[in-house]
Amino acid sequence: MTSIEKKYFIDSGCLGRNNAPCSDYLITKWGDLDFIKNYTVLINVHLTDATLLLIDLFLASGANITTTCSPELVMRSEVRTLLSDKVRHVEYNDFINNYIHEDFDVIVDCGGYLADKLQPNIFFVELTHVPSWRYAKTKKPVLNIDASLIKLLETGFGTGDGFVRAIDTVYKQYGKVFTDAKYMIFGFGKVGEGVCFCLNQAGVLKENIIVIEINKKQLSKANKTGYQGYDLYSDIFAIKKLLDFDISCVVTATGIANVISKNLDKSYFDKVDFLTNIGTYDEWGDKFNEDLIENKKRPLNFMLHYPTAIKYLDPVFALLVYATKYCIDNEDEYKNSFSIFTPKLELERELLDVWLKKFPQLKYALSSLLQNKQLIDEV
Numbered sequence: 001m002t003s004i005e006k007k008y009f010i011d012s013g014c015l016g017r018n019n020a021p022c023s024d025y026l027i028t029k030w031g032d033l034d035f036i037k038n039y040t041v042l043i044n045v046h047l048t049d050a051t052l053l054l055i056d057l058f059l060a061s062g063a064n065i066t067t068t069c070s071p072e073l074v075m076r077s078e079v080r081t082l083l084s085d086k087v088r089h090v091e092y093n094d095f096i097n098n099y100i101h102e103d104f105d106v107i108v109d110c111g112g113y114l115a116d117k118l119q120p121n122i123f124f125v126e127l128t129h130v131p132s133w134r135y136a137k138t139k140k141p142v143l144n145i146d147a148s149l150i151k152l153l154e155t156g157f158g159t160g161d162g163f164v165r166a167i168d169t170v171y172k173q174y175g176k177v178f179t180d181a182k183y184m185i186f187g188f189g190k191v192g193e194g195v196c197f198c199l200n201q202a203g204v205l206k207e208n209i210i211v212i213e214i215n216k217k218q219l220s221k222a223n224k225t226g227y228q229g230y231d232l233y234s235d236i237f238a239i240k241k242l243l244d245f246d247i248s249c250v251v252t253a254t255g256i257a258n259v260i261s262k263n264l265d266k267s268y269f270d271k272v273d274f275l276t277n278i279g280t281y282d283e284w285g286d287k288f289n290e291d292l293i294e295n296k297k298r299p300l301n302f303m304l305h306y307p308t309a310i311k312y313l314d315p316v317f318a319l320l321v322y323a324t325k326y327c328i329d330n331e332d333e334y335k336n337s338f339s340i341f342t343p344k345l346e347l348e349r350e351l352l353d354v355w356l357k358k359f360p361q362l363k364y365a366l367s368s369l370l371q372n373k374q375l376i377d378e379v
Contacts, residue, residue, distance in 0.1 A: 018358075019309075019310040019311050019314065020053055020310055020311070020314040021314065021354050021355060021357070021358040022314045022315045022317075022318035022319075022351045022354050022355055023053055023056065023057055023314050023317060023318050025318070025351075025354045026057060026060070026318050026321065026322060027056065027057065027060040030060050030061070035061055035062060035325060035328075035329075036061045036062055036063045036324075036325065036328055037062035037063070037064075038064075039063050039064065039105040039106065039328060040063070040064045040066070040103065040104045040105050040106075041058055041063040041064065041065050041066070041104065041105065041106045041107075041108065041324075042066050042067075042068070042104040042106070042107045042108065042114075042120075043055070043058070043065060043066070043067045043068075043108045044067075044068050044069065044070055044073070044107070044108065044109050044110060044113060044114050045069070045073065045108065045109070045110040045127060046069070046073045046074045046075070046110060046302075046307075047067065047069045047073070047074070047075040047076060047079045047080060047083070048074060048075075048076050048079060048302075048306075048307065049076070049079060049305065049306060050306060050307070050308060050310055050313050051079065052079065052082065052083075053310065053313065053314065053317050054317040054320065054321070055067070055083065055086065055087060057317055057318065057320075057321040058321060059086060059087075061321060061324075061325060063106075065086075065087040065088065066087065066088045066089075066090060066099075066104070067083055067087055067088070067089045067090070068089070068090050068091070068092050068095045069092055070092050070111075070113040070114070071092060072111060072113060072280075072281075073110060073111070073113075074298065074302050074307075096117070100117060100118055101118075103121055104118070104120050104121065105120060105121045105122050105328075106120055106121075106122055106123060106124075106125060106324060106328070107120040107124050107125070108124075108125045108127065108320070108324075109124060109125070109126055109127065110126075110127040110128050110280070111128055111130060111134075111280050111281075112126060112130040112134030112135055115134050115135045115137070115138050116134075116137050119138070119139060119140055120140055122140065122141075122327070122328065122331060122334070123140050123141040123142065123143055123327060123334055124138065124140060124141070124142040124143065125142075125143045125145060125320060125323075125324060126142055126143070126144050126145060126146060127145050127146065127316075127320065128146050128280050129146045129155075129189075129190075129191075129255045129280070130146075131255075131256075135340065138338055139338055140338065141334045141337065141338060141339045141340070141341060142338075142339070142340045142341070143323055143324070143327060143341060143342075143343065144340050144341065144342055145316065145319060145320050145323070145343065147340075147342045148316075148319060148342055148343050148348060149345075149348055149352075150315050150316055150319050150343075150348050150351060150352060151190070151316055151319075152190055152194075152366075153312050153315050153316065153355070153366070154308060154312045154313055154315075154316045155190035155191045155194055156190055156191075156193060156194035156197065157194060157197075157198070157312050157362070157365075157366075158194075158308040158309060158312025158313060159191050159194050159195065159278060159299075159301065159308060160191075160194035160195045160196075160197055160198030160199070161198050161308070161309055161312065162300075162301030162304060162306075162307050162308045162309070163195050163198065163199075163251070163276075163278050163300055163301050164178075164195075164198045164199060164202045165301070165304060166295075166300045166301045166303050166304055166307075167249065167274075167276070167300065168202075169303070169304070170274060170276075170294055170300075171274075178202075178204075178249075179202060179203035179204050181204070181208070181248035181249050181273075182208040182209075182210070182246055182247055182248050182249075183199060183204065183208065183209050183210065183247070183248070183249050183250075183251060184210040184211075184212060184239075184242065184243070184247045184249070184250045184251070184272075185209065185210065185211050185212065185250075185251045185253055186212045186232075186250070186251065186252045186253060186254050186259070186260070186283070187212070187213065187252065187253040187254035187255065187279075188211045188213050188215075188218040188219070188221065188222045188229070188253075189218065189253070189254070189255065191253040191255070191278060191279065192211065192251075192253035192254070193221075193222075193225075195251055195253055195278060196209050196211065196222070196225075196227055197365075206225075206226040206227055207228065209227045209228070210227070210228050210229075210230065210242060210247065211227045211228065211229045211230070212229075212230050212231075212232050212239060213229060213230075213231065213232065214231065214232045214233065216231075219231060230242075232263060239264075239268075240268050243268050243269060243271065243272060244268075244271055245271070247271075247272050248272065248273045248274065249272070249273060249274040249275075249276060250269060250272050250274070250275050250276065251276050251277070251278055251300075252276070252277045252278065252279055252283035252284060253278050253279055253283075254279060254283055255279050255280070255281070255283075256279075256281070256283060257281035257282055257283060257285070258282065258283070258284075258285030258286065259283050259285065260283060260284045260285055260287070260288070261284065261285025261286050261287035261288065262285065265287075266287045266288060274294055275288070275292060275293045275294065276293065276294045276295070276300045277293060277294075277295075277297055277298070277299060277300065278299050278300055278301065279299065280299070282297045284297055311358075311359065314355070315351050315352065315354075315355045318351050319343055319347060319348060319351055322343075322347050322350075322351065323343035323344070323347055326343070326344060326347060
């Protein structure tokens, strides 16, 4: 029996090997090496069905795993039950009260929620986009997966695809067709651009996709791509007019908490059919009751059983664990000094090669999204 056959998560439902070529590749490659057997890893991420793939990779590594889930993140009770058979899971409040002083070699976080509460022995691994102040008190290095090129597969394709599947569900509940609607997207970073791209691929005309930005470079990129871009500050009256007469759905994708409440009046959105968020934080803020925002301000795709399709999460999770292995193998390069660093490019190339062999039809779109023709050509 091979190592991968011992893992039951990757063989269940949408977590099948065909949907997770990078994880399949690494688990098979590593076999029974248990290369970080004596290391302790704390994982604080969304605990959904998809998370089981990340757990599988750490199980294959031989690490001693503890999972928890801070209140800002999503946890499915059935997944918690599954995890209890394989790893130590500690409820967040119990963890804060009773385990906060326990030593962990590596802390994997999603949103920097543990950064000011405890320090790892070696380094943090951050999965998502966080403001720099989140790690301001950190004395240990931070492996930033969000800054990797492979992360764009999730934030660009994966989150955008999840948003489209979720908004389709919302519109159908009211007997409406989401492709007929006009959208206003706040933010044109990785996530915002991915939402725009996937809406357009699903059939929404580019002229019906409005982008709001404060970054001139991103605003210019949105306009050049064919969307209608507006500056949040200088075009505020035009934005209000659009919201009064023309917009059916607003999407926040800035990565900045409370951004809407800080800059716009709640009344601006009175005539909009659906208000949504696709970011990690509450971007609508304190002016907006959670009942006014679809999915109670949580990322809209998390209303789905699979918020992000496994094929887009697979290379990100694989990179996270592969880069963790690399950093442990080369611990002296990172030990005992604060820095924020990205995974080695050669690790990304290796995994991207595996992924594109499985999904070659996405190579052209990926080249455009990454804006790194050399990396794509090399694989």
